[in-house]
Amino acid sequence: MSDTTIRLDTITAADIAATRARLPAAFGAPLRSRALRWTVGLLALSYLLYLHWLFDFDRVFTNLPRVWVIVRLMVDWSQFAEWDHAELLRSMAETVAMAYLGTTLAALVAVPLGFLGARNVIPSRVFRFLTRRIFDGCRGLDQLIWALVFVRAVGLGPIAGVLAIFVADLGVLAKMFAEAIETTERKQLDGVQATGASRIAALRYAVLPQVLPVMISQTLYQIESNSREATILGLVGAGGIGLRLSERIQINAWDQVAYIIVLIMITVALIDSLSKALRIRLIRGA
Amino acid sequence: MSTLHPTQDPSWRLFQERFGRLQRARRAETLLLVAIAALLLVIAAAYTDFSPAQVAAGLPRIGEYFGKLFSIEPARGAAPVPVLAWDHLFQGVKQPQSIAYWFYRIDVYLVLLWQTVQMAILASVMGFTAAFVLSFPATRTLVRSTLAVMAVRRLLEALRSIPQVVLAFILVWPFGVGPLAGILAIGIHSTGALGKLFSELNENADLRAVEGIRAVGGSWVAQIRYGMVPQVLPGFLSYALLRFEINVRSSTIIGFVGAGGIGQELRRVIGFNIYEEVSAICLLILVIVVVIDLLSERIRHRFIGSLGTKA
The missing domain is CATH 1.10.3720.10 (MetI-like)
Structure with a gap:
């Protein structure tokens, strides 16, 4: 069959029928899968229509002119000299300070917690389950929710922001530290213990040196990501640049809003590159 | 012809010296980094008014607030009660300390x-x-x-x-x-x-x-x-x-x-x-x-x- 020349004028209906019987897929998908495809497509389409109706999506297009109004106001920086630069820069620094303080404190507390949550340190399954669930609880609620709660508990200001970052990060870092501790080499621990060292000394000299670079690098990464997150904590009153941003949005000072966003982007980019450089140095040194 | 004890060999001293120098340099670097981190911490704390006294003053209020989150608003003069109690757990919406009472607006939430x-x-x-x-x-x-x-x-x-x-x-x-x-x-x-x-x-x-x-x-x-x-x-x-x-x-x-x-x-x-x-x-x-x-x-x-x- 393969070495014969196929002549189109000699193909008969019987040939076609035979080929169709042999290779049904070459003649298009079978009816069943085609029907299935259509049903799924129609269901997806009607679901999207439902969402369109649920959120009144038409307004995206009818309100677009209002977006242009904001954008036009945002790019007009003719009042630049009159903005309160000192206040804005101070708030930006406050945001970075909040991120640094909250993350570092969380890291310091997370080290012992990480040891408590690691399987090779505390073998008790019940205990580990409980500590892990506590970490999950801290992590599961967003930083912004914690901020809102702490603003209510300790009042407006950066302290609420620091506490929110601290609690949310405690969950993240303790979990990561516990996992890092669980993946350490067992042999070094055995070696130190063979010299008759106490349990604490064994952890100090066998486990800590293995995980410390990992811990520091993870903390640096968290500082980096928290300085990004901390910029919005002020929107709920927890201090920092977000507070200034929220004031400017409320009085429709769109030019300054754009300026603050640019400030945030520059600061975040600076911290990113600084922390990346430090982390690379750390990995090389270790 | 006497053999030197290893520790009296001049190369031993040389090794000790170099090792000590490296160790001191390493220690100095670590100390410097820790000092910088600590200094930044202090500056950040000053910047955000985050003093131990402030936190100590805030802690009871945080505890009180979280306590309130999990208790039912008490009637005038009465002591607050926890939001759930084993005896009432599965009773109706009208019964305080039941799940249904706690989540009485579940329809709105859902x-x-x-x-x-x-x-x-x-x-x-x-x-x-x-x-x-x-x-x-x-x-x-x-x-x-x-x-x-x-x-x-x-x-x-x-x-x-x-x-x-x-x-x-x-x-x-x-x-x-x-x-x-x-x-x-x-x-x-x-x-x-x-x-x-x-x-x-x-x-x-x-x-x-x-x-x-x-x-x-x-x-x-x-x-x-x-x-x-x-x-x-x-x-x-x-x-x-x-x-x-x-x-x-x-x-x-x-x-x-x-x-x-x-x-x-x-x-x-x-x-x-x-x-x-x-x-x-x-x-x-x-x-x-x-x-x-x-x-x-x-x-x-x-x-x-x-x-x-x-x-």
């Missing part, structure tokens, strides 16, 4: 949770679609003009570097208070984040299929449709599901600035100090986030599994 998840879905669909379209012009192996690639990439970077909540707050002005502003904010951010990941997948894809389509005279769109998309689609969908998980989290908080969903209700009850409702909503948010994470993880594994075996 509608809002539904809305929140739909917000995340629509935002993810928007982000996926826009990122899908934009990822191909942002792929260096598919576009000859470096300028065009750079332009699209900068656009994607700009979209993802504005914080979502800030974007939502801004969009509330043109689109009004409600979920639409939140959806757009999350969708725009997802476009930036997914577009970057998608274009990276595209660049790692095998170009032989694309060249094959080009060789038979396929247009640029046809090259992508038949040469590129079949290779990268599983990766795209997997990233999109991961993004959906993140978007569910975002949509629970985006309401804090008036952009719809359960967050708007949470902010209201926190503002009005309706303590039991705060803890009830927070628990529901925790549950929904965990459920969506587990579900999406399962779909992702099944999905990649089946596609992986086919390929």
